[in-house]
Amino acid sequence: MTDHAKLITDMGHRARAAFAQVSQMSDARKAEALRAAATALRDRRQSILDANAADMSAGRERELSSAMLDRLMIDEDRLEAVARAVENIADLPDPVGQVIDRNTQPNGLVMERVRVPLGVIGIIYESRPNVTADAAALGLRSGNAVILRGGSEAIESNRAIHDAMQDGVMAAGLPGDAIQLVQTTDRAAVGAMLTASGLVDIIIPRGGKSLVARVQEEARVPVLAHLDGICHTYIGKHADQDKAIAIAVNAKMRRTGICGAMETLLIDQDYPAPGPLIRALIDAGCEIRGDDAVMELDPRTVAASDADWDTEYLETVLSVRMVEGVEDALQHIASHGSHHTDAVVTEDEAVADRFIRGADSAIVMHNASTQFADGGEFGLGAEIGISTGRLHARGPVALEGLTTYKWVVRGTGQIRP
Amino acid sequence: MTDHAKLITDMGHRARAAFAQVSQMSDARKAEALRAAATALRDRRQSILDANAADMSAGRERELSSAMLDRLMIDEDRLEAVARAVENIADLPDPVGQVIDRNTQPNGLVMERVRVPLGVIGIIYESRPNVTADAAALGLRSGNAVILRGGSEAIESNRAIHDAMQDGVMAAGLPGDAIQLVQTTDRAAVGAMLTASGLVDIIIPRGGKSLVARVQEEARVPVLAHLDGICHTYIGKHADQDKAIAIAVNAKMRRTGICGAMETLLIDQDYPAPGPLIRALIDAGCEIRGDDAVMELDPRTVAASDADWDTEYLETVLSVRMVEGVEDALQHIASHGSHHTDAVVTEDEAVADRFIRGADSAIVMHNASTQFADGGEFGLGAEIGISTGRLHARGPVALEGLTTYKWVVRGTGQIRP
Incomplete structure (x- = not known):
């Protein structure tokens, strides 16, 4: 196993353990954790702006386009918007626990489909550091664990945002491993995420066409994305x-x-x-x-x-x-x-x-x-992306798309004839 | 491209063309086609029994276990049960066109999620020839096209059942390519199905653990299945x-x-x-x-x-x-x-x-x-299989699991500010 595979395997195991906890948590506790994360983003304003300044400076040295630099840039207003977006996600209704449908069979068994969180979600994205906060918030709101992998040009900003949110989440008593950031900028780590079957349940790429195409080509894990919008x-x-x-x-x-x-x-x-x-x-x-x-x-x-x-x-x-x-x-x-x-x-x-x-x-x-x-x-309150795939979730995907269901069968001692 | 890849690519293109037609068809026409298929199964009773006798005789020569021979065997009663199962599927409510939910935005746009068929479904199965009829019926009932690939030991029975059903479906005016059977018993054809991204939307394996494990390992197309039932x-x-x-x-x-x-x-x-x-x-x-x-x-x-x-x-x-x-x-x-x-x-x-x-x-x-x-x-009327995956459909999967949705946005000239 390569070092990157080991890194991702380790993160995946920790994410699954965190998932086992956050998937069981009440609406109120998840919302409270996100509010704490938003507060932490505001409290750490200076360190996030400093980290972003370092990314911007490195980006100028690497001669990134002005469009890329604009996507990368965080100022006070943008940071406040990021924190507010996290709070807005906290205010969205929690899909977990909803009963999708219910029927009673002639033998008295009651069959219910109940929404449950999806699992461990890998999010691979490019230069916008606000995706770090958005994706973590949407994932956690719906009871999932997320593994975030942002672009190398935004690594310092992503670390600072992630550190703040993780501290906020942990201060609220939730496991920090529910929101993990891949700390290396080596592209091999992406490959390891794409093949982490059994540890990562779904990959959501957010970025340009070449990123999405690579993810769709290499992934052995289901991918939720759109390649083109023609x-x-x-x-x-x-x-x-x-x-x-x-x-x-x-x-x-x-x-x-x-x-x-x-x-x-x-x-x-x-x-x-x-x-x-x-x-x-x-x-x-x-x-x-x-x-x-x-x-x-x-x-x-x-x-x-x-x-x-x-x-x-x-x-x-x-x-x-x-x-x-x-x-x-x-x-x-x-x-x-x-x-x-x-x-x-x-x-x-x-x-x-x-x-x-x-x-x-x-x-x-x-x-x-x-x-x-x-x-x-569409009234979904937010979105993690738009899917042009045919399976699971289609079009704009928000909290409900980050859930699945389980069947709950309620009996009184029924046996099958 | 190998011969098998060419074969599957060709079948896939024909399936997609058929899907474009059957996905638009009314409940009544799809049900009528299945009733015609059931009638054709009864009309062709003798040729199906003869084909099965050939499979049974070859199976005995190949010294198949008595359990396998029993799964393979079709007699008059079993054939009648197969035809009746197709009719029962015709009687199930059609999920296509159902409005899952609807909301109206402040700007007057009405957002609906409407159930639509999934696409082209590949079904890979082992010795039971009744799966040919069941899978074709469930797929077509929900407006999909299917590509069926049964076990080599049942090839004559599968061909006879498939021929009868395809004739019935075509007599009702539906495209025969909506239910296709892979005519070769070469295992390489399975590999070609598993990698037919863009042509096959989902693979459903039905059979023993080694079949399911192979499919999950090799597939580049989403798989709906369970490996174990512990x-x-x-x-x-x-x-x-x-x-x-x-x-x-x-x-x-x-x-x-x-x-x-x-x-x-x-x-x-x-x-x-x-x-x-x-x-x-x-x-x-x-x-x-x-x-x-x-x-x-x-x-x-x-x-x-x-x-x-x-x-x-x-x-x-x-x-x-x-x-x-x-x-x-x-x-x-x-x-x-x-x-x-x-x-x-x-x-x-x-x-x-x-x-x-x-x-x-x-x-x-x-x-x-x-x-x-x-x-x-569970009251689903039938099942195409049980899924232990987390995405799309979980537990027993029937007609609804063979659909997806599209968003329909109804406006009166709205533009986005």
Whole structure:
């Protein structure tokens, strides 16, 4: 066994022992521990800001991009937001112990499905140090143990945040091993996490496509993630024209770098006003890469290549195609989509229903911007990520997605004939 | 790509195309197709019996055990039972389209989680040819496509059953590719199924421990299964003595070969009547392997070795230990259990509650025989298997476990601020 495998095995065993304790704890104790963690984050403000300054300085030396440095940076306001997010998670309802359903059999046995925590959750993430706090809080709130592995560029910040939260959790009487941070920045430790079957129950990668792709490729443990967010909006023949423009511009341009940003616009060939729609997007600063029919609408458009239909730009670029109706739109999405979020804009309920049933996406929207693809917007209070997988949890995943269930059978001495 | 990888890739693509169709079909059409499949099984009775006779004859030549030959054998009664089971599955409620929950956000967006079929399900099984019909029916009932891979000893029977069902399904207008059978008996085809990520969504192995272990080891696709059923019953200090005897004898002796059979009995040291309990088991024909305290109860007991606590006998053998209370019982189960089914017998509700919360098992029972661990007994109508994994579905898995959900967001033009 390599040193890294030993490290992760040891952390895994400690996490399982901590899981056995926190999985049994009451709602109130878990919430109290998170409030103590938030307090500790505030109390340790100076050491966290100092640690972050060291990361920022090393990042500048390593010539990280300004976008990366911005993701890495923590100031007083951001730290306060991190602490408040932990408190907000403490305020969320605890899913553990909920009875999902119950039936009574003719022999009198009562069968219940009861929510229980999932187990040991490995979270692998990149530069944002706030993920350390968020992921630890979501995991612990739902009675799980977490093993956190952040990016090397944020190691000092992550350590300082983790130290504070762990102290807070322990001060509240919970085992510190319920939230562990991998202290080495060696990438081999990630490999060890990905193959720790039996110790780690699920891996959640949070970061760019190359991180997620590596995790999905190497993992021998189940992975909850999305690789791409190639989100589509289909403008139907009977779309309201004002809604179409407002939704398309918002879906593409509000924030171009998020996974719910629209990347391809499909316009029905019978939609009466494609020109104003394209112009509105261009006027908002968007580059349009279109098929031949789209290019005829505005001289400022450019030709889309085959690769464009499969590209998640995460920029002010949009591919646009004319389609022959809802079936053609669904066919395009089936061929080029990533099962993340796809939307239809139409006032025709039959077309909306057909699209909703036919799009095999984690999230399907009618007359709304794909930028709503976010756990907070769904009323989940927070999210640990968005899953495009088909198993366990799909779309935005929050506390409930970090639980499973057990069957509880209540009898009075029944034996099976 | 090897020939087997090509074969499975081709089957996988056809299954995905069929899935795109059957996943959209109404309850009524799927039920009708299964009734047509059941009719076809009856119409093709003679060819199925002939095919089975060929398998039986080859099996005798290969000197299969009488138990294996019995599992392989189909007669008129068994074939009628197979057809009836398909009809029973047709009568079960269709989970697809159910709204799991719904909330309305302050901005008016309505968020719904709606059940949808899971996708392409690979089922790998051993000698029982009835699994061909059961698995195809459960998969199709819930809108999935299945790829079936049965044991080589049952290949002719499986082909005949599959041919009949596929014809029935196609006669009802559904794509035959929704239920495909791997026609080769080469084991390399199994390997190709286990690594068909992106084509196969989940693998369900049904068979002995070596099959399940191989599948869990090699699979790159999620697996839904249980490896062991080392089921425990803990007899508490305040157990009703009649219930204790009835439940223990039933849990061990009703059928010793099923995964829900009790393998270890834990008796509280303060339970007042351990002797009659042990005697009842021995009188029922059970060999008792005990710790020192148990061996003092009856001269017919033998000493348990360390390995006994980790053994799934599937025979008329039981390991028995005296424990120091419910915490000690839970500790033993945590160390030696397989997260399948564990039971407590007690009239003390506090002890029962502690056991129910503390046992990290897919199924936890109070005052009932572990032999009830079966989807039919749970009111699920049928089962595709029992899962001891923590993700997606746990315990007995039937139609709902073969579905996932999508989020449907219903708006009126909302854009994200």
